[in-house]
Amino acid sequence: MDFSLSEEQKMFKDTAETFMSKEWSIELLRKVIKDEKGYSVDHWKKIADLGWMGMLIDERYGGIGCSFMDLCPILEEMGRALFPSPFLASAIMGASILSEAASEEMKEKLLAPIAGGDVVVTLAVGETGDNWSKDTIATKAEKNGGNYVLKGTKMFVPFAHVSDYIICCAKDESASGNGTTLFLVDTRAKGVECIPIPTFSIDRYSKVVFDGVTILEENVIGKVGSGWDVIEKMLPRLVVSKCMEIVGGLQKVLEITVQWVKDREQFGVPIGSFQAIQHYCAEMAVDVETSKFITYQAAWKTSENIPCKKEVSMAKAWSGEAYQRVTALALQVHGAMGFTEEYDLHFYYKQAKSLQLMYGGGAYHRKIVAQEMGY
Amino acid sequence: MDFSFTKEQEQFRMEVRQFLEDEMRSGTFEKKSNYYLEKSSPEFSRKLAARGWLGMTWPKEYGGGNRSYMDRAIFMEEILNYQPPLMYHFFGERQIGPALIHYGSDEQKREFLTKIINAEISFCLGISEPGAGSDVAAISTVAKEEGDYFIINGQKIWTTNAHNADYIWLVVVTNPGGPKYRNMSEIIVDLKLPGITVRPLYNMIGVHCFNEVFFEDVKVHKKHLVGEKNKGFHQVLSQVDYERGGFERLMQNYPLYEGAKDIIRKNVSLKSDPVVRDKMAALDIELELGRLLVYHVAWVTDQGRIPNREAAISKHFCTRFEQKLGDFVTELLGQFGQVMPGYPETPLNGDVADSYLWSPSYTIQGGTSEILKTVIATRGLDLIFTKRKA
Structure with missing residues (x-):
């Protein structure tokens, strides 16, 4: 076992981290969600130039041909930065399904434009x-x-x-x-x-x-x-991608909260010195750590083409609910400030619930786990 | 990242499993939850020693295997699946050996390490006292210097294995009235010395595992002091990180877990009950999460880091899982969930009631969950540790 990212994955993560911190911000998110398109075309082009959209596309069709695992750190950073875009729909699901099943002509027609960000598929x-x-x-x-x-x-x-x-x-x-x-x-x-x-x-x-x-x-x-066979084969990529976004978001919410409790003073001391608050934060850290490992395990298995229906469902069931728990706790710790429009936390609270609901919540994925246990 | 084991590790796992399977079949032990700690067998411990499975992670110069903590975790995962008796060597091998390697004098290393690794001596840990539970630094057992000797007076409690052990790893005050956290030392004491009384304490299962140990003018040579005088508190802290993160925090009831899965599989009405399916799946997920946490602690240790935050997270999470397991299975068996071992119609040989009764201890021993959460918050997340009354 090795819990560290490979050199290449670290590089992708660094690039994504730098991009998100330099180019993206919650302020931009505020603009974009009011926009009719719902994403920034400008940033879409920039991430296409970084090659991210061609990562799952073969070199023959204008992509880079990376493993799914290589893409995961980027998804994590997108989840952390709250970067809305058709990336998952187009560069992951679109590209994966077309690469897997489409005719040669269709691949030639669509894959290079998807890799270049010129065509969006959902x-x-x-x-x-x-x-x-x-x-x-x-x-x-x-x-x-x-x-x-x-x-x-x-x-x-x-x-x-x-x-x-x-x-x-x-x-x-x-x-x-x-x-x-x-x-x-x-x-x-x-x-x-x-x-x-x-x-x-x-x-x-x-x-x-x-x-x-x-x-x-x-x-x-x-x-x-054979449509459903293709969907089922590519579904782990979709579910794990959502989990990666969750893992990124979870870490950010914990960081925001820890910073808040260090800064916020009541009764003359930082509220982070109170044990009740500390224990909330500790529970959040447990949720972050467990979600990260179970998600990375599912990602690794998906990437290595090891059968992992159970592990993928474990990851989604757990991390989806963990994200909901952590954001709810973060709001509690923040007090009324977290409930305001101007503070950033509500975006995470909303996104956590949305990601939990998309492609199966806890109960649904536990049903799959039970089936896979032979029940 | 890589979530697979090497070929050698897989082979090692199979080797351990085969050995345990053979031993169980030949009647050496019974596969029952918690037996690995309830039962003590020098003979069985020596069988493990003969295979080089004690002190696996210790350096070669002390007779160790110089293997990774990952290998040891694999070994423990297999062990807990079978629950053979480990008590005889457990504390010595898990933490006293490593502590001696770190802090011990050459003479202490010579005297104890080989014997621990060969399962020739058994240890217990003398830390808690009636007035010092979570607050380890509140101990009052005193070691007064007298020439080349310490004279020890005081009392320890919850001392698991004291009734079978040869030695007690004792934490004592060596500077009475000195500053808290800088007045304690660690010392190895022969339990046969005059002035020591071991009195059994029965736990709520009715099992004799832990004890009270009384010290009355016990004379111990100073050469048995481990590490630096008055630095004992910090030594203890660094040792508990190695104690917390293992599979024994996750799989003490593994036979019960397997048994519960089997009961559901064979019972159509349970198997088709959506609530049962959901709860069982939830437990399966948490078991897998715990497994990843334990392997993560092993991996962190192999990287040469002290698994502080990691071990605290692991123990807190894993022990909570074990409590949920006991609670779930009692309910699964309905009124039979309360029947003690020995009654012929009891499902799973009465393991359920036993495990349920054991389970409150998991979140108390070796650092309560509250202490662990404080460790996660203060040492993991860098929140301020509020100084309490000294």
């Missing part, structure tokens, strides 16, 4: 606002001659409103066994409508309506009927 799977499951997919793809017609509604599609393409998972009645198929949908196509969902997350989510959208056969991703 993923539309869930429809119920509940956890993803093959059984709850009702969006239909009907065969019409050589083409397909897509009908249905997807919920909580990340950054769909600024995406060029949506990878849509639909029930494909033409496929044997009534399977699901992945389709590449141009967001400018007739019948596609993105309706923003007002959440308290720093990330933007949309309801996407496909109202009889015609999809050419060449825009089928992978094998007909």
Whole structure:
């Protein structure tokens, strides 16, 4: 076992840390979340120039071809700095799914622009606002001659409103066994409508309506009927990426809180000298440390292609709830100041809950753990 | 990062497991929660010694294996899965040997290290007193100098293994009236010396593990003083970091854990109960987290750092897990959760009731959870330690 980052990972972490501290700030976040786009196009271009968006894309297609693990420290820094962008949707899920399943032509057409940040892709799977499951997919793809017609509604599609393409998972009645198929949908196509969902997350989510959208056969991703297999194979990357953001955020919240209790004085002394406060902080540190290890273990296994359904669910169940606990405790320790708009903490409190809810909360992932235990 | 073990480590794990499996099958010991500490067997300890599994991390010059703390953690993870009797060598091997290597005189090293590593002598730890629990520096057992000797008077309590041990590692006041934290020393005392009385204390399970130890004009040669006079408090502090972070804080009830998993697997109504599934999964997650914390402590130690904050986090988290486990399994078994060992229809051989009764001790011994949280906050997060009445 080795609990330290590799030299390369350290380098990525340093770069990300420097970028976030020099280029990004909560002040920018405040502007961006009021903006229609919900992210900074300027910073999007900058991180594309740093090569981050091509990290999971093969060199043949204009990427860098790193391991998933190499990307993790960057995700951690994004979570710490609260950096909203379609990065996860496009550079992780979009790039991963297309690399895994798309035709050669599609890869050539899309992967280099994704790596360059010129094209944004997102993923539309869930429809119920509940956890993803093959059984709850009702969006239909009907065969019409050589083409397909897509009908249905997807919920909580990340950054769909600024995406060029949506990878849509639909029930494909033409496929044997009534399977699901992945389709590449141009967001400018007739019948596609993105309706923003007002959440308290720093990330933007949309309801996407496909109202009889015609999809050419060449825009089928992978094998007909095998859509869910691809999703399931890439799902650990998505879940672990969220966990990495959580781990970054957790560390930052602890730092903010420790600084606060050292500075804030009551009864003539820093409140951090009170045992009640100290013990809260200690519990927070335990949550930070445990979340970090379980998440990095899941990331490492995902990256090494070691089966890790259980470990990924352990990471999400634990870190998601830990982030909620820690931000709630941080608010308590901050008193009324933490409850104000002007202080930064509320962004973390909101984001913690959002990240906990996205792609399965504690109870959901514990169900998976129980299944994996043989129950 | 890398969460795998080396080939050699995997082989070592298998070797230990095979040995324990064979020993258990041949009837050397019974696989039962808490037995590793409840039972003492010089013969079994010597079998481990013969395989080079005591003093694994000690330097070669003292007969040690010069192996990593990671290897020792692997060894302990396997051990706790089987719960063979370890009490005989446990304290000597875990912390007294390492403390002697660090602070002991050449003569002390010669006299004790080989015997500890060969499981020829047994130690107990004399730290707590009736008036000194979490506040170690409040001890009042005094060692008065008289020529080449100390004359010791006072009382220790909660002294696990004192009734079986040959020696007690004693913390005493050597500068009465001197400044707190700078008036204590560590000294090795032969328990056969005149003036020492060991009186059993039975815990709430009815088991005799710990004792009271009384000292009345006990005469000990000064050569048995360990390290520097009056620097004992700081020596003790640096030793407890090595005591806190091990698998024994996570897996004392591992047979119970496996048993509970098995009961659920075989019982359709439990297995399909969403609450049971959720709670069992939650425990499984916490066990895995604890495992990572323990291995992290080992890794930090192998990096040459003292696992201070890390060990405090680990013990606090792991002991809380063990308490949840006991509570959960009693409920799982319904009214049988309270039945003591020996009754024929008791599931899991009465392990449940036993573990539940043991579990309050985990968050008290070796540093209470409150003390640990203060360590995390003050030494880990750099918050101010509030000075209390000296």
